[in-house]
Amino acid sequence: MTLKQKKLDSFKADLLARREQITTDLHHTTVELLDDDTGYSDSIDLASAETTRNLTLKIKNKERDDLWHIQDALRRIEEGSFGDCERCGDEISEARMRARPSAILCISCQSEVEIEEGRHHSHRL
Numbered sequence: 001m002t003l004k005q006k007k008l009d010s011f012k013a014d015l016l017a018r019r020e021q022i023t024t025d026l027h028h029t030t031v032e033l034l035d036d037d038t039g040y041s042d043s044i045d046l047a048s049a050e051t052t053r054n055l056t057l058k059i060k061n062k063e064r065d066d067l068w069h070i071q072d073a074l075r076r077i078e079e080g081s082f083g084d085c086e087r088c089g090d091e092i093s094e095a096r097m098r099a100r101p102s103a104i105l106c107i108s109c110q111s112e113v114e115i116e117e118g119r120h121h122s123h124r125l
């Protein structure tokens, strides 16, 4: 374990708070979606309703994605691999982990991977 337990605890608390926030947001979005469905009528512009719906689903997917990353980061905290680069094994800087708790690569490995993957690289940094 490269990060001090105290720091890990603070990361964990932060991640749990984020997870709760996203879960709440997802719940709200679902409720809004259901409202949309019941709101359909002749007077409603179906095209724009559909756009709103797609947008909402997109946001939902993003949140689900975030949720997955948070779960993964929490799992790595439990395993003790949180903050370690999966590629070179070096410690990932705390600043980077703060900005992106789901990071599994240090900055230099991340850039190398992106160069290697070229246009296939993930746009989610």
Ligand SMILES: [Zn+2]
Pocket: 085, 086, 087, 088, 089, 090, 105, 106, 107, 108, 109, 110
């Ligand atoms: Zn690395």
